Amino acid sequence: MASPALALAQSPPLKSPAVSVTRIIPHCWSELPLDLMRMVFERLGFLDFDRAKSVCSSWQYGSRQCKPNNKIPWMVLFPVDKNYCLLMNPEDKEKIYKSQHLGDNFAKSICLTTYRSWLLMQHRYKEKEVLTRTYPKHYVYIIDLLTHERINLPAFKSDKYGLSNPILWIDEKTKDYLVIGMANSFILISFKKGNNSWKEIPQLPKSCTDDCFNMVYKDHMLFCLNCSFLHIFDFSGEVPLKFFRTSVRGYIPTEGGYISRPCNPCMSFCKCNMVVTLSGDVLIVKSFVPRGPKTWTFEIYKMDPSTENNWEEIDSLGDESILLELGITVLAKGQEGITRNSIYFTENKYFGGYEKNGIFIFNLDTKKVEQQPQPFVSLSIPLSHAQWFLPNFKRE
Template sequence: MASPPLSLDCWSKLPLDLMQLIFEHLSFVDFERAKSVCSSWLSGSRQSKPNNKIPWMILFPEEKNYCLLFNPEDKEEKLYKTQHLDKHWADSFCLATCRSWLLMETFHEVHLYIFNLLTLERIDLPKSLSYGSDSPILWIDERSKDYLIIRNDLTYFKKGDNSWKKEISVQLSDNQNGMVFKDHKLYGLTEDELRIFDFSGEFPLQVSRVSVRGCVKLEKVSRMRWPEPWAFNQLRRRNNVVVTLRGDVLIVRSKSPNGSYSWNFRIFKMDSSNEKIKWEEIFSLGDEAIILDLGITVLAKDQEGVTSNSIYFNAQDTSQYFADIFVFNLDTKKVEQLPQVVSSVLLSGARWFLPNFKND
């Protein structure tokens, strides 16, 4: 005989540990909905955190001391305005993200700092780090606040009260196309090869140099006719390195003709099963989706707001002056521009980030 359905009164009397287990499996949007079930669930939510796996977009209004957040999971496509942030926020722009941490640089004084968008914590960085590439790497430990910054040929790592710098210019910075840092490994893509460094030890160690000839194709970038910006053209002729959830290394080639709003993407996967490493072109990501700005994939199966077997990208890959979000569907080979999330606000930048509500 089937058990009778639980009444609302029964749901409100769930043990706290069971309630916490439910909350910690919910996405951010479902977490917010569950809080309104009853007073006991609201109380239980205060001791739990949502399990967010969906990347959000942070938008930077010009000369404002706040930012706007766009959560693709929210079907109402709302923009959420933050409280007033750091006093230097309006005079800063974002160089990189690591979960909820942002690497910020001030416009006038050329100074770097790390800022947590959720906790409002700030870490000022040494002045020696204020010069380097426009696409640096940021990594930070949530608990200890140890951090790693990589800008071109300068690596700066702080652990406890000690820190070290190490020049890696010969191995990394020449003809640099892009970098991704994941699981204590740095993947640097040049015109000729992929260079992998291991940062798990006392000092960074180069562990591999893999030729990318055949899957990285360089194209001459020419200036476009006004009014379309030249920086937007660069996005359309680009090679990106991406690391998947399982640790597979991909190279994503993107191209779009001048003056066209159509894109073409090709994906190559590194095959290291044999002695000679090869690149194999793949045509499906399965249940995953690529967030090109972050150089990662996310699980898209059964996730609201993210379509599987797709590539999410925006003009932020080369310029901070666009907030349009695009998605390329590998099944249909079509590009869709997601609904405009900003209509009247003048922006100075946009970035994808993975909000982290837990300290692990």
């Protein structure tokens, strides 16, 4: 009988285990499933979205099911006597987009404010009417500058300025809208979807509307600022309800938010704006605007009822940036085309007599003002106005 060692030696050699080889079949990017393609497009900003949809026909089709994930403000520019706008995306500083024709009377109107892609427009009054003090009714309408959808509002009687300190809000899904503004010696009027005419808001006390020079509307809350108080009203119901009031004495100049002070060898002016942040904090932004060679400076105060004076000065916005004329902040962290901890403002908002309108950024880190790169300054078309807006791109 063979020994175990000999038997082991005589046994056939062990075979290597079979290895399953799977051939890797290359796939074409144009054959991505539509669900995956949507996930890609929904994460792209406007510029990358525009590039991606031109890759091939299937990506072009996939892009129609999505919209750009835009989170940065654009600029809308208003050429003089033209029925169109010029749009500038800070991500693409070398390109200017031209809107389509926005109506025969668009050139005769002025943009009062913006909300997302919507513009609140008011017909301009004529110089002859100003000289004779015969102010006609003011005609106001809302228009989406991307889709050209238009909502005409009833005319109303007012002084030569029409609607001042206007507020515009629109629900993109239901198309519910609300317009609020001051008219006729600081009477607060409003118009919302379903109304037949403008309505005075009697629930707001006269102490609120007197000398009110700045309003912000956010999350169905109306913030009204005058030289004495900040008032907050809840507009979520049928009747506005008073929610909160706090003093701003000592922080606000006494004449409509403006004050002059010596600035050797010239004068500078202080302008106050109210801003509501993403988290709901209320800020007062004091802008010291020079008339000479000096540059802008800013002071920011945050409402804090736990402090003795209800306000504390802050020197940083963190990862947010302020759009001063819109009275809001936007998230700037990781967003190409917008600088965090900065204040975005327009020069033409402060003094209407300026011949040159400018878009500027004040960086709170460097304490310096930078003019937003503007390739349009070389255009032969004179510009009458400039505004910030947050485009909302709808599906095709």
